Amino acid sequence: MIATKAIGDKVVTFDLVERMQYLFVRVVKARALASKDAAIDPFAKISLGSHTARTRSVPSTLYPEWNEVFAFGKERMGGPALEIAVSDDRDPDSSFLGSVVFEFAEIPVRVPPDSPLAPQWYRLERKSHHSQSSPRTVRGDIMLAVWLGTQADEAFTEAWQSDSGGYAHTRSKVYLSPKLWYLRVNVIEAQEVHLERFQPEVTVRAHLGFQVQRTRVAGNRTTSPFWNEDLLFVAAEPFEDDLVLRVEERKSGGEKEEHALLGLVRIALSGVERRIDHRQVSSRWYNLEKHGGGGDGSGGGEDEQKKHSFHGRLHLRVCLDGGYHVLDEPVNHLSCANPTARQLWKAGVGMLELGIIRGKDVLPMKNKEGRGSTDAYVVAKYGSKWVRTRTVMDSLNPRWNEQYRWDVHDPCTVLTIGVFDNAQLANRDARIGKVRIRLSTLESDRVYTNRYPLLSLQQSGVKKLGEVELAVRFTSASVLSMLQLYFQPLLPRMHYLHPLGVTQAEILRISAMRIVAIRLARSEPPLRQEVVQYMLDTDVNVWSLRRSKVNYFRLMSVLNGPMAVVRWMENICHWRNPVTTVLVHILFLILVWYPELILPTLFLYMFLIGLWQYRSRPRSPPSMEARLSQAEVVEPDELDEEFDPIPSAKDPNVIRARYDRVRIVAARIQNVLGDLATQGERVGALLSWRDPRATAIFVTFSLVVAVVLYVVPIRVIVVVAGLYAMRHPRFRDPLPAAPINFFRRLPSLADRIL
Template sequence: MTSLQTVSKTLSPQWREQFDLHLYEETGGVLEITVWDKDTGRRDDFIGRCQLDLSTLSKEKTHHLELPLEESRGVLVLLVTLTASAAVSIADLSLTPLEDPEERREILKRYGVRKSLSNLRDVGIVQVKVLRAEGLMVADVTGKSDPFCVLELNNDRLQTHTIYKNLNPEWNKVFTFNVKDVHSVLEVSVFDEDRDRSADFLGKVAIPLLNVRNGVQRAYLLKNKELTAPTKGVIYLEMEVIYNTIKAALKTVVPAEQKYVEEEPKVSKQLLQQNFNRVKRCIMVLFSYGTYINSCFEWESSQRSITAFILFVVVVWNFELYMLPLGLVLLLVWNYFFSSGRETAETSMEAMFEWEDDEEDKEEKDSEHKGFMDKLYAIQDVFISVQTALDEVASFGERLKNTFNWTVPFLSWLAIAALCLATLLLYLIPLRYLVLAWGVNKFTKKLRDPYMIENNELLDFLSRVPSDVQMMQYRELRADPGQSPNKRRRAYPS
């Protein structure tokens, strides 16, 4: 009998625990679950019971089930995965499906162009050969490990057998998954089997299916659980993906399959700082583009400003609506042939991970010399930066809302006057003339008045609208006339 921990004083408990149950044919494949109300002072009270027929569930797939409790109100939510024995779930290299010519032709025919509109959920197939691993981490006191390999594709899960007392195991097994979404990521994890406890993590790799090079044996360096830093060991895999392009394209515009089994997020200063830097980097890219465009208006370079002005006039004067998607197409084509965006992205990712590793190494070296207050101040700096950024974003949205809520009637009337004027101008004057007038004004403003301070009228207007926090700060408190001044001070200590 296996029991969960008790969740006190709630009608919607969340256990979030995992059990490995070994079922045999004589059990009949029926799993019975009973829910009790734990009472420390007397006998536990029966709440409800439910049964699950495991023979109706498909193997090697995580199922999200909601089972109503018998003789009681309530529903029990389960995540159930049936994993068969190694002889059933995987095959040897000699039984590789795609290396059989007849079976390969059948598979290619099934995912050919003529079958594009039949069974849209069956996008393709992926075959994975798990060959061997080398130089794995030591997990046992004997200086060895008992490694086995787990492959996960969304909610499908397969597992190899365990090779005992070996740091260089050879599995030589073949896995086959049905592909429902070609944008899925195959996760290959290596664990150390421990009969007394849960398996120890040794390493992991994540491989997007679209990055697979068919029929090529590759060595993948194992990473940590977060996939952000390397760990000890190399795993050798050979993969092949066959899919229907039209089905894959149609699947791209529908919601992706939700993964049921995921680890709970943990609080981490490094992760918080990393996410903040990611947001900051995106903002800085937009800021750099804005600075470059603004330099054209400031006439910092006469050649650049004249070229931008002529290009602006030509584009606006000849603009048609179809040019907007066409311009995006040209941008994509230009980046495909001439841009180094992919190299820049890889460099930025490497820099981010190097930063994280440097931070971890630095913290390990300084952990002995760093006091508790120093660590607290470091975390406080990160939280202050995030807090300030969130405050600015929230204040902007609240000011927009308060403009339309007539929080400050004068500003709302002013917005009505400006919007009515804009409506009248857009009705009487074609849009290209208005954009042209705006652009000519922006380009010539610095020439007309070199000492003019640049501003944004919309942001200046919104800065006058109070946010919700400011509204609460500005709100007057009503005093009870029957209270004395001393009581008022005690009632409103702030």
Template sequence: MQRPLHEDFLLKETNPHLGGGKITGDKLTSTYDLVEQMQYLYASMLEVTVKDKDFVKDDFMGRVLFDLNEVPKRVPPDSPLAPQWYRLEDRKGDKVKGELMLAVWMGTQADEAFPEAWHSDAATVTGTDGLANIRSKGLMPMKTKDSRGTTDAYCVAKYGQKWVRTRTIIDSDKPGGARDSRIGKVRIRLSTLETDRVYTHSYPLLVLHPNGVKKMGEIHLAVRFTCSSLLNMMHMYSQPLLPKMHYIHPLTVSQLDNLRHQATQIVSMRLSRAEPPLRKEIVEYMLDVGSHMWSMRRSKANFFRIMNVFGGLIAVGKWFDQICNWKNPITTVLIHILFIILVLFPELILPTIFLYLFLIGVWYYRWRPRHPPHMDTRLSHAESAHPDELDEEFDTFPTSRPPDIVRMRYDRLRSIAGRIQTVVGDLATQGERLQSLLSWRDPRATALFVLFCLIAAIVLYVTPFQVVALLTGFYVLRHPRFRHKLPSVPLNFFRRLPARTDCML
């Protein structure tokens, strides 16, 4: 029975420390059949274990032992690594099972600047991203033992399909059935990092509880992004995010939800069998499994995000309205001169636009972020969330709250959904009015519009475009004394066009 392709891919990407590997021998024929597990056996020993993964059990295939005192250091930190072939031996070391190509070294790409990183629980993601957990401080106690607060802390790093887990700092023994509690999470987008620059920053570990946001401590990270080819990295911006099949045969929303759930289960099952294991609740926390559930707080945050995106357009509209109403006569006169130049020389329109965008980008360069962004409680509306909204967000599915609370929340949801329904209906009305211009639903309005289009076509055929553009621009920028407070004739005509609201029940 052949395993599915996605499982083979997960097996291949289980451990990023080992990079590319190749094994020769009778039974070891494909890297898709291997799960490489790297673990520290003792303070000075490193073991790389190779197992044959199947549905029944993991058959031990061989291992390679390294004495950390004999492993060379990577000097300088950005020097290329030379992979070597190592003998794959059995547990007793008597028989050779094959060969394994590995590149093993001591240190990270942040060694020169942060030598103390290797005196803590450093988590390093090799390849294009280097991450070092220098230290954590101020961690909140997660449990009590002997009347004192204790914490068994460890870090988990995820980069694409690769997962890394540091060893646990044991402060007390933990029962085997207990769930791992969340201390905090930090997200760093690689595209926000400059190349070959080491970022050191202390990030607050924030967790949202039913009673509000709680700071669980701080974690100090050293991050460095490197790339072997700048051309290849720039070429990635033009590549699609998903494989070709996702665009040729796109999945439905229900299929995506089901696939997301199945992928979470597969990743959780694989990582729970690693050494040290990674529990399911942590995998779900890293993958934001509950982000698709309804949340009043998250809905508010997304609404204000949209308003912030359109804030620039709204600001431009207000600025243009001030120009049209001559709030600053000097600026309005300059806009008239620029408008005349662009109309007389239309070939300058596009170069002027791109030059303006270039100048804006250069101007904002001085305010570029100095550190990678982290969790923003104001953006998430976590500080201003009502306690009942947080309790609803942390409620189970199906709900476990009393009927009166569920009824209250249902009425509140209906009220919010009613406002959203009204906005969506207004947008649909405007679109239907545009369609009714030529649909003859209003015979008189369509006749007027068709006649107007005929006259406009004749006038535009015989009149130079520059003259029409100048007259239109001067009309829009006319002085307030020539304006009326009543809506314009085209706006009145548009608002009187029929929509399909009269056909709805």
């Protein structure tokens, strides 16, 4: 029977992973324990062969309540029976208070989604080896529930687990990223500012948490400076930090630039207006305060009056933009494109299910008791939902067999899975490897079960640290709705109607990533910052000579196609293959004589190529490739440069400054090369069946165009195309056209690079 688990009003079928047998023990409470007084600290101890576990002790009571669940794996089921004994934590010599023993044959089996097994009262008896050394009278009852189940049981997540040591930070958990907003602050002008100099240089510095931005110097150097400049921040719900704007006067002279505070404004984000489009919000005047400028407020009335006196006012337009998608990960690895405002979300088109089965031959990541050991766990991220498996303690072949699901709003997104070593709250969790799976490369309703290599790039070079076995299934709700998405923009409308600058978007992405890492690190148990940063690719745009080589060779691989055509044409011109040359001459004369056959022939040719390459289409999602990442041939000096932080640790200081500047400039060139290579790879993806739906759309389109161009005279096509290209701007849609949207959704090799 297939194990299932209810989540809300939906049922998840645990059919992608192996079913693991567990013995569950729920210890609820006890009553009327035997004691002369209440000076006992009772606890319950569960014994299963040589394996034991215990509840916490409840101080000074004869009616303790524990309400704890324990899960023992099938391999732990040793011994003839299960024993639950109640003991006193205060008296180790005669602590036994009674026990209950269950024979394995008497334990019921529960298969989800059966109703939870109700706990029952059991009489405590003297049936333990502890009873021979304990003079206490046995009296009282204990409320228990004992059953056999699987990892699909809803009690499994919160249970003490024998294969993970039972610690809270080793159990499986689900996390949600905070809801992120773009906070737009339009600094318009100030009036009646108390200036200290004639013709001052006045700026506004805005703070939101760790984010700091400054306007340019006001053009009019008067008591009413004017800016009309937009500042953009990332804010996360619930809002914890206030927006602080400081009007400052820049002072010249000295080695370090100084600013004198003229006044400040503090705005609580909970009262800021929210919008979902680019409509103009109302502006407001805010009175400037000058805390600390006219006294510390602890003196007489004169200082207090000066502190709260009028220092001018600031004209602002502040709003929370909900029409954008706040990027916290690279666009090439985007896992969700929904805007912040939920009313603008696209309808769901399917469901993604991930089965995390096992790891294989994972290398030891640390030493434990003089031997190599790994405490591995897996983190998967899609959209705002993060999942973390339980930690399998001290195993180089860990078995998780956990299954999770996500709602999918766009198939052209990426699922990211990372494997880490649990440092047990002492050090940083070590990276073992990462896998990315693009949903558009998956066929609907098909289960992909594969082992993926776990590659780690270190200063000594690339290293395979093991393998992880995953099962993935993408189920589409409506094929028509999903195909329509290929002709719609990937990002929300606001990104195209009022786009952000490239540099500005990258700065905001880094801020969003830091906010997500800080918030998830405060969860219980925490999802560590180094884990979040690794999953979100913090250093994706940092200079690396290796990545520059990767993008260069990607670009050269794209150009191999046109160069092959040039070489083929050269062979034709030099009659190296007479038969082929004669056939090309005949085809050339036919196309010249009948020019209306050129375009139908071209599209028919692409249609036939697409059908021919269907045989060699990828049968499984691709994984990380060390060869594509140029990690197998990288030089030690290049790796030393890649792992060298910015600012560089090299000496002398002048060389370090120049070195950093060159790296920053080279990083931009690297990104441009990557973008060019991505566009070329998307062209190649049209007929490669890497995205089966996109290729099917293009192949069908090619056939239709071939037929239309054959039926309709070429002159009519040229006139219509020319008039359409030169149409009046009034008839142009500000959003990208459907072919552009389709092209931008095609997969590239960017999501397969280390």
